[in-house]
Amino acid sequence: MENEFVLFWVKRCAQLQSVQLMRGNATTALPQLRQSLLSWYDQNRRDLPWRKTRDAYRVWVSEIMLQQTRVAAVLPRYENFLERFSSVEKLAKAREASVLAEWSGLGYYRRARNLHAAARVVARAGAFPQNAEAWRELPGIGRYTAAAVSSIASNEPVAVLDGNVERVLLRLHGKLGTSAQRWRAAQKLLDHTRPGDFNQSMMELGAMVCVPGQPICSQCPIQRFCQTRGRGISISRKPRQQKREIAYCLAQSNGSVRLVRRPKSATLMPSMWELPHCAKTSDSDTVLFSIRHSITNTDYTVRVIQRGSPLRTPGLWVKAARAEQLPLTGLARKILCKAGIIL
DNA sequence: AACACGGGGCG
DNA sequence: CGCCCAGTGTT
Structure with a gap:
């Protein structure tokens, strides 16, 4: 009896927090959402090679490889690439053909050309860019990658927005606005104490729980805050092959x-x-x-x-x-x- | 805002 | 064999 009463209030509070979150005046729910997501990430994150380091070069290479490319495809190639080009200086000194040969089979070869060209810029400057805005100036680094690298390697509080994050935001809020609104929504959610981990937790959630198709809401750490909870929200299809x-x-x-x-x-x-x-x-x-x-x-x-x-x-x-x-x-x-x- | 740009995994 | 996945740069 007493348990039911407590449970009622727990649910009631969750509802109120969700409403506040949706309306954007939510100063109580946001910290709890962040904490829930980060705790889940700490306990459930996949043990991926690029998560063992915060070295800017290694994080950078992983983010370029992961562009439009599945984790499973990157996994057998990441360590090889870093063994072959163990530092940004080594990469800068290499011939482009060598870099392309190491990239062979990964696709989107302009990524490799840009990575190589950018490595030469960094090596010449003698230092990595110090914030996302500076990362953004390098060839092959757009808004997503700049935010990813800078938040992970330097703890800069700048949010990422990729396909996974968009899907999480869509389901969490029940809608997706314009591109600018999506970036603002992601930034608003961001945890400023652990920005790199928070960004990765959003993407990990999208990859493992809030998946395309049917999300696994029973495993979702932020289900309490979610506006849709698995009710038929999906992204539009691509044209046929x-x-x-x-x-x-x-x-x-x-x-x-x-x-x-x-x-x-x-x-x-x-x-x-x-x-x-x-x-x-x-x-x-x-x-x-x-x-x-x-x-x-x-x-x-x-x-x-x-x-x-x-x-x-x-x-x-x-x-x-x-x-x-x-x-x-x-x-x-x-x-x-x-x-x-x-x- | 639309388009070009590679490749792999799953059932 | 059909279906699914998703950033950057250019126009």
Whole structure:
């Protein structure tokens, strides 16, 4: 009886706090929300390699890699990259082709080019930018990444807004305003004592609990403050994937493979290496294997062809060991791996 | 505000 | 095989 009475008041207070939060005059609910989220994060956060450090360079590299890219895809590549380019000075001194080769398969290669160019700026300056506004001036660093790096590495109280945070905000408040309003909402929520952890806790919540599709509200630490609590709030869909077919030639000889370099002027993956295209096939050609490769909104079915007649293919003969060090496109790497030519 | 830019995982 | 994920820079 007494327990029920207490429970009633706990719920009642939660309701009142939620209302206050929604109306924006909420000075009591906000600290509790922050505390709940941070406690949850402390106990449930995934043990990711970039969370073991607050080193600006390492945080920076992780944020660039994680742009538009899943954690699972970054995981096997992050440590390798940092081993190869162990400091911002080392990265600055490297050739762009080496950086691209290490990035091969991660996609959005402009990220790697910008990271490299920015490393040269930082190395020349002799110091990392000291706040988000300064980070923002480097190529490849937009508003999100500047806030992420600065809050995590330097505890600057500046909020991040990415797809995860937007989804959390949408469900928490039941609506999403304009872009400017979203940034303000995120900033208003931010915990100023632990800004880096708070930012990560918002993104972690979006990734693990407040997921796209059906959120797992039973596990949500801020359910009490949430306006929607799992009621059908979702983000609009993307356009369908187009299907296309394409063929490449796989020509081998004496431990070498035929490769072509994309034009420097190409819009897509300039200067990177791939297999020669196979425009048309003859009866003597063999389909070694087919693989799927999906890029943005195009879903490719790729046939890998071995020429029956010794047709002249463009490109250069490249030793297998050498090919591995080239900036290969993800697809080229995938084909060479599947053919057993590289690892 | 719209578009271009890669690639992988899941069922 | 269909479906899902989400920052930066340019126009």
